[in-house]
Amino acid sequence: MTSVVLEEIPDRVTLAxxxxxxxxxxxxxxxxxxxxxxxxxLTEETVDALIRDNFGVNCFLFLGEGRDKEALLSLSAHIRAAHPALELALYSGREEVEKEIWEAFDYVKVGPYRPECGPLNSRSTNQRLYYHGKDITSRFWRLPK
Ligand code: SF4
Structure with a gap:
């Protein structure tokens, strides 16, 4: 499923x-x-078509990372090369991701979903969103709930 979203990545029009x-x-x-x-x-051709069909987005977000890290890295490298105006984002459910993931994506969300802590826009969340290694999770807390 794909959607254009405004809340998942601050200040970006994101194709998720x-x-x-x-x-x-x-x-x-x-x-x-x-x-x-x-x-x-998800192939390079599918991704290209999605980006073409959603003109105006400036971020591409993988909502999840699947089980094939090499395929994920390969697709992200393709997007970087073929669509340099887009930033790349990954929502991982893991506590920590590998160095090559940090390097491949501009935005990385880490942390499993814990209902008692709430999602990213909850001040008690255990999840964290990083932009080039900087924790920007608090950006979500200014958004209306
Ligand atoms: S909530 Fe956790 S288990 Fe469920 S899809 Fe997201 S990362 Fe996976």
Whole structure:
């Protein structure tokens, strides 16, 4: 599923793509369908078409990272090369991601979803959004709930 969203990444018009095959095991998972191997494979051609069809977006967000890190890195490298005006974002459900993930994405969200802590726009959230290594999670707390 894809959507153009304004709230997931501060100050960006973001094209968000759900990635299935989630490797997380969050208690209270808000998107259980993403834990299954469903949907179509995301290819370079599909990504190019999505970006073409959503003219005006300035960020591409992977909502999840699936189980194939090499494919994810390869797709992100393609977007970087073919669409240099776009920034790249990843919502991971893991506590920590590898160095090459930090390097490949401008924005990285880490942390599993914990219902008792709330999502990113909750001040008690355990999740963190980083922009080039800087924690910008507090940007969400100014948004109306
Ligand atoms: S990261 Fe957690 S909340 Fe998100 S789809 Fe995976 S298990 Fe569910």
């Amino acid at each position: 793509v759900d990635i299935s095959n989630c490797q997380g095991s969050c208690v209270g998972c808000h998107s259980p369908f993403l834990r299954k191997d469903i949907g179509e494979e």
